[in-house]
Amino acid sequence: MTASNSAQESAIKIRDLRVDYGEFVAVNDISLEVPYGEVFGMVGPNGAGKTSTFKVLATLMEPTYGEVSLAGIDIMEHTEDAREILGYMPDLAPVPSDLKLWEFLAFHADTHRLGNRRQRLERVDECLEIVNLTEKRSAWCKHLSRGQTQRLVLAKTLLHQPKVLILDEPASGLDPLSRREMRHALQNLARSGATVLVSSHILSELAEMCSTMCIMNQGRILGSGTAEDLRRTLGRTERALTAVVLENAEALREWLNGRDGVGEIRADGKRVIFGYSGDDASQARLLTELATAGLGLKSFKEEESSFEEILVQVAEGNREP
Amino acid sequence: MSQSRHKSVPFWMIWANPIVRRYARSRLRPVTLGVWLLMAVLIAGFMFFGIRAGAARTGMEDIDVARLPLTALLIFQGIILFVLATGQVAGSMTAEADEGVLDYQRLAPMTPLAKVVGYLFGLPIREWVIFAATLPFTIVSMWQGDVPLRIGLQLYAVFIVAGILYHLTGLLAGTVMKNRRWAFLSSMGLVFLLYTIIPQAAKFGLVYFKYVTIMPVVEECISHLIPRRAGALVDTYQSLVPSARFFGLNLPQFVFTLLSQGVLIFVMLTMLWRRWRRSESHLLDKVGAVGLFGWVQMVLLGNSLPLIETGELFPSRELGRRFGAIARINPATWKPDPGEALAMVGLFGVVSILILWWMTLIITPNYECQMRGWRRARKIGSARLPLTSDAATALPWVMLMIGMASYSWWTFARLLMSSRWFVGYEPSAWTLPAMILVFVTGGLGFHALLESRGKRATGMATIFGGIVPLFVGTVLALSSERLAAAAVWLMGICPLSWPVYGATVSIPNDDLPRQVAKALPNAFWFWQGVALLVVIKLMIELWKSRRKIAEHTIERINTA
Numbered sequence: 006m007t008a009s010n011s012a013q014e015s016a017i018k019i020r021d022l023r024v025d026y027g028e029f030v031a032v033n034d035i036s037l038e039v040p041y042g043e044v045f046g047m048v049g050p051n052g053a054g055k056t057s058t059f060k061v062l063a064t065l066m067e068p069t070y071g072e073v074s075l076a077g078i079d080i081m082e083h084t085e086d087a088r089e090i091l092g093y094m095p096d097l098a099p100v101p102s103d104l105k106l107w108e109f110l111a112f113h114a115d116t117h118r119l120g121n122r123r124q125r126l127e128r129v130d131e132c133l134e135i136v137n138l139t140e141k142r143s144a145w146c147k148h149l150s151r152g153q154t155q156r157l158v159l160a161k162t163l164l165h166q167p168k169v170l171i172l173d174e175p176a177s178g179l180d181p182l183s184r185r186e187m188r189h190a191l192q193n194l195a196r197s198g199a200t201v202l203v204s205s206h207i208l209s210e211l212a213e214m215c216s217t218m219c220i221m222n223q224g225r226i227l228g229s230g231t232a233e234d235l236r237r238t239l240g241r242t243e244r245a246l247t248a249v250v251l252e253n254a255e256a257l258r259e260w261l262n263g264r265d266g267v268g269e270i271r272a273d274g275k276r277v278i279f280g281y282s283g284d285d286a287s288q289a290r291l292l293t294e295l296a297t298a299g300l301g302l303k304s305f306k307e308e309e310s311s312f313e314e315i316l317v318q319v320a321e322g323n324r325e326p
Numbered sequence: 327m328s329q330s331r332h333k334s335v336p337f338w339m340i341w342a343n344p345i346v347r348r349y350a351r352s353r354l355r356p357v358t359l360g361v362w363l364l365m366a367v368l369i370a371g372f373m374f375f376g377i378r379a380g381a382a383r384t385g386m387e388d389i390d391v392a393r394l395p396l397t398a399l400l401i402f403q404g405i406i407l408f409v410l411a412t413g414q415v416a417g418s419m420t421a422e423a424d425e426g427v428l429d430y431q432r433l434a435p436m437t438p439l440a441k442v443v444g445y446l447f448g449l450p451i452r453e454w455v456i457f458a459a460t461l462p463f464t465i466v467s468m469w470q471g472d473v474p475l476r477i478g479l480q481l482y483a484v485f486i487v488a489g490i491l492y493h494l495t496g497l498l499a500g501t502v503m504k505n506r507r508w509a510f511l512s513s514m515g516l517v518f519l520l521y522t523i524i525p526q527a528a529k530f531g532l533v534y535f536k537y538v539t540i541m542p543v544v545e546e547c548i549s550h551l552i553p554r555r556a557g558a559l560v561d562t563y564q565s566l567v568p569s570a571r572f573f574g575l576n577l578p579q580f581v582f583t584l585l586s587q588g589v590l591i592f593v594m595l596t597m598l599w600r601r602w603r604r605s606e607s608h609l610l611d612k613v614g615a616v617g618l619f620g621w622v623q624m625v626l627l628g629n630s631l632p633l634i635e636t637g638e639l640f641p642s643r644e645l646g647r648r649f650g651a652i653a654r655i656n657p658a659t660w661k662p663d664p665g666e667a668l669a670m671v672g673l674f675g676v677v678s679i680l681i682l683w684w685m686t687l688i689i690t691p692n693y694e695c696q697m698r699g700w701r702r703a704r705k706i707g708s709a710r711l712p713l714t715s716d717a718a719t720a721l722p723w724v725m726l727m728i729g730m731a732s733y734s735w736w737t738f739a740r741l742l743m744s745s746r747w748f749v750g751y752e753p754s755a756w757t758l759p760a761m762i763l764v765f766v767t768g769g770l771g772f773h774a775l776l777e778s779r780g781k782r783a784t785g786m787a788t789i790f791g792g793i794v795p796l797f798v799g800t801v802l803a804l805s806s807e808r809l810a811a812a813a814v815w816l817m818g819i820c821p822l823s824w825p826v827y828g829a830t831v832s833i834p835n836d837d838l839p840r841q842v843a844k845a846l847p848n849a850f851w852f853w854q855g856v857a858l859l860v861v862i863k864l865m866i867e868l869w870k871s872r873r874k875i876a877e878h879t880i881e882r883i884n885t886a
Contacts, residue, residue, distance in 0.1 A: 025701065027694045065429055067606055069698050070705040084603075085334075088435040099426035103352040112351075115344035116434035118334070 014077050016041045016169055016200035017062070022071030024057045024224075031057040032068070033224035039217075041076075044191055044201040046211035046218030054224040055204040056096065059173045062202070063093035075169045076200075089117070092167030096174040098158035102147035106138060109146050110161055117165040132160035135190060137183075151178040159187065163194070170194065172203045176210060188214040244288070245308040247278050251301035260298060264291070275303075337440040344436065345444025346451065353452040362452060363459050366406065370460040373398045374467065390553035392470035397551060399464050400481075400544075403457055407489040408517050411453035412496040416513035418449045419500025429605075438602035442497070442595060450493055477550045480580045484543040484587075491538070491587050492517055494594040501601050502609070529641045531670035531738075532677055533629035534622075537586035542570065542579040571632035572625070586625065593618055606695070608688055608716045612723045615685045619727045622681055623734040626674070630738065634745045642666055662747045665837045668829050671739045675764060675825025678731045682769050685727060690720040690776045696872070700879040719872060724773040728765040735825075736761050743833060757832035760850070764828045767857035768821040774864035778871045795819040811845040818849035821857075 017039040024032040032054040039045040047055050060066040062073060064084050073080045080087040100109060107129055114125040133139045136156040141149070149157060155178050162170060170191075176184050191201050191214055205211045211218050212232040219229035228238045250257050254272045261267050261279055266287060268280030281288060288307075296302050335342045353359075377395040386394075422428040434441065447454070468478050496513040503509040520539050528536035536542055549557035570582030577585075597609040610618065633639035640662040691699065699717020703710065711718040736758055743751050776784045799817030802809040817823045827850035830838070838846070 021705070023701070023705075025694075025698060027697065063433065065432060065605075067604055070702045085435055085437065088433055091433070093433055095426075095430065097426065099430055101352070101422075101425075101427055104348070108348075108351050112344060112348040113434070115347060116436055 015039055016076055017202060018074045020072040022061060022073060023069045024061060025069045030224050035226050037226060039200055039202060041200055042195050042198055043217060044195045044215045046215035047204045047221055048208045048211050048218060049221035050206055053221040055221055056173055059171050059204060062171050064088055090168040092162040092170045094158050094162045094172045094175055096177060098154060100146040100154055100157060104146055105143050106146060106157060107142045110164060113161050113164050119165060128164060132163050135163060136160040152180060152183055155179055168199055170199055170201045174204055244281050245278060246281050247276060247306045247308060248302060249276050249304045251303050257300050260300060335440060337437060337443045340443060340447050343440060343444040345441060346448040349448030349451050359452060362456055366456040366459050370399060370402060370463045373402060374463040389472050392467050393551060393553055396464060396467050403460055406453055406457045408492050411450035412492045412513050412517055413510050414453060415449045415493045415496035416500040417506055417510040419497055420503060420506035420509040424506060438599045441602050442598040446493055446497055473550045477547045480543060481547050484540050484580060484583055487584055487587050488540045491591050494591060498594055498597060501598060529644060530673050531630050531639050532626060534625045537583045543583050546579045572628040589621060610688050612689050612714050615689045616723050616726050619681060619685045620730055623730050627734050627738060631741055634742055640666055664748060664835050667742050668833050668835050671742060671833060672826035672829040674738050675735050675828060676822055678735055679768050679825055682727050682731055683772050686720060686724050686773045689723055690773060691717050692780060696875050700875055704879050719777060720773060724769055728769045731765050732762045739832060753832050760828045760831050763854050764824045767854055767861050768824055771857060771861045771864060774861065774868045778864060778868040792820045792822060810839060811841045814842055814845040815849045818853040
């Protein structure tokens with residue numbers, strides 16, 4: 006075992022990871038580092054390569070090539086050691102139909118050898134409480150709803166207090182309240198030193214719970230950083246500006262037409278929306294001129310790219326790294 | 327952050343294995359277990375008391391009365407342990423894989439061997455408990471029937487080892503097969519085959535196969551398990567039956583059975599261990615597969631060769647001894663028939679080629695595996711794949727197995743035909759080349775097809791080049807004598823017929839109908855010639871396809 010928890014080392018380190026299914030390249034030579042204590046999001050449309058990446062990280066799949074280490078442990082060389090510190094929650098989490106909730110968790114506590122029988126059962130109850138399933142302790146796993154099953158699997162994932170948590174679409178099937186609880190649970194875990202890697206195809210959802218994230222498409226990472234960083238780098242290259250005038254939108258439209266940097270113009274009542282490709286300084290000059298042009302300017306606003314818009318563009322292949 | 331953990335549970339601590347404990351929880355719930363136990367005890371009790379009560383009224387002595395229920399009880403225990411438990415293992419394993427639980431279970435920080443052992447003893451835990459519940463009846467029967475302790479221990483040692491072996495086949499079927507019903511049926515079918523078809527092969531010279539069942543040990547112990555008068559008769563008969571022979575060694579049946587089954591248990595554990603360690607792995611690595619093939623060839627020869635000179639290898643001898651009057655065979659003047667020897671040589675070849683194909687199927691990489699191996703090799707700047715890696719071509723290993731198979735088949739045929747029973751019979755000069763050719767065309771052809779075109783193409787070739795000609799030829803042969811020669815030509819297309827045809831080419835036999843005797847060598851050499859050309863073409867294709875993958879991976883890596 007080569008684990009070390011040094012401040013310099015990343016909790017998750019991926020180098021040149023590649024996953025092929027025959028001719029199809031699911032993950033195309035990606036590299037990524039996630040520091041300790043971070044909630045890191047991976048977002049991308051279906052088929053982007055997120056689940057394949059997660060399966061490799063969870064030691065469930067051998068990559069074509071590449072190096073992956075979790076908390077300093079090379080997962081290909083020391084798979085058993087990596088599994089000790091790893092918690093993985095798949096997107097469609099299976100639970101056995103022949104066990105009750107506490108039995109399911111007790112079994113996994115047993116495989117992780119969490120102390121004696123009493124300590125294991127205590128930990129089972131703690132985790133059931135974290136995911137709000139205490140009252141279902143003696144229910145059969147097969148009788149849980151989709152959301153409850155997700156929560157049970159999250160409890161199983163938290164059972165051995167893993168250093169690295171890998172959660173594939175954990176919020177799918179959860180109601181808004183459960184999502185909020187999950188978000189808090191993950192943030193608490195990160196505060197206690199665990200590193201969380203979480204995936205979703207809903208960017209805004211990740212933006213709420215992750216400190217940093219990356220966008221993946223067609224097996225490649227297109228960009229990474231904070232939510233704002235991503236918006237800047239992957240959002241529209243042309244800003245969308247909206248000007249609202251008191252009366253004559255048509256006059257404003259004519260005024261804008263043909264000016265440097267102004268793209269498509271659309272008038273909507275007293276509102277004019279237009280694309281602008283100039284820099285911040287030229288945009289400031291344009292605003293000054295507009296304000297003094299006597300067109301009755303009431304307000305002026307720069308629209309930001311929404312996360313969903315970014316993701317749609319990424320999925321359509323409109324953004325390449 | 328992590329809690330303190332106990333040391334990992336060693337694989338041999340079955341009672342502490344989390345997977346065993348998990349199934350103990352779910353499969354030994356009091357109500358369900360109670361019903362099963364009640365049924366088992368009722369049936370066993372009915373056998374025990376019913377048979378004893380009936381026998382006691384006939385005036386049998388107490389010891390004989392006590393022994394009488396033993397056979398029925400053993401059969402009942404066999405059904406529980408061999409049939410129900412094996413089916414349970416295969417079915418549950420596939421169900422777990424189906425539901426995705428198995429993939430999830432891979433993440434449990436236990437060694438692959440501990441996981442295999444956990445499933446092996448956990449899944450059939452209810453059947454083991456039911457089996458244990460029937461044991462008091464056999465213990466009382468043995469105690470009152472004056473059965474020596476040694477016999478009881480031998481019998482149950484083999485019973486338990488065979489049970490584990492069959493459960494492992496179920497576990498393997500459940501791990502490899504995608505369909506729950508198929509896994510259940512195939513493991514059931516295997517146990518059925520072991521006790522019905524396989525013993526017949528054992529009578530035709532492939533003595534080894536009987537050691538994968540419990541029959542040799544039951545036969546060795548049976549005189550103590552039945553009423554004494556019948557037991558004495560069996561004893562007399564058994565004085566003629568040899569102990570297990572392995573080349574020059576004379577071993578008790580019990581020891582050789584345990585050895586044979588022990589090796590198979592080891593092989594299956596290795597296969598499952600590899601699959602649990604890495605789900606994409608071949609069931610055996612190349613060295614392991616060739617080693618297993620070599621072992622099987624060695625035991626096939628080692629068990630059969632010592633029985634040639636005594637005549638015990640020949641089925642007609644056994645037939646004459648048991649049913650001399652009915653079969654019109656006089657044991658005193660008995661002599662094996664050359665046709666019998668020919669069938670034995672043919673069967674040896676057929677079984678060898680079947681095992682060769684099985685091993686080839688295990689070690690031959692598919693397209694995806696080759697591609698992955700090449701890309702990995704390219705990434706680390708290697709120009710070739712390691713010879714023993716899963717992605718490497720199986721060609722040299724198949725050739726090695728072809729060499730082993732040809733040698734052992736040749737040895738078997740040569741020693742059989744040069745024995746004292748067939749004075750004057752000399753294998754023809756064509757024997758060795760014919761035998762090598764059969765394995766080269768059959769073995770290399772199968773491998774080249776599999777590696778270059780994949781499983782689907784090989785399956786289609788098996789159906790249209792193997793099964794269809796064989797079935798149509800058989801129908802033709804049965805419908806009219808005039809069509810016999812045509813049937814011989816048609817069946818000659820099937821690679822499974824080649825060892826039989828090869829044997830008839832090598833060993834002259836006057837008993838064959840004239841037209842068949844004439845058609846056989848012609849059909850054999852013609853189809854071997856055709857097969858050789860096909861093999862050469864397939865080998866060229868294989869070479870090209872591997873080269874294409876190797877070059878393709880360079881391009882893909884460079885453009886990545």
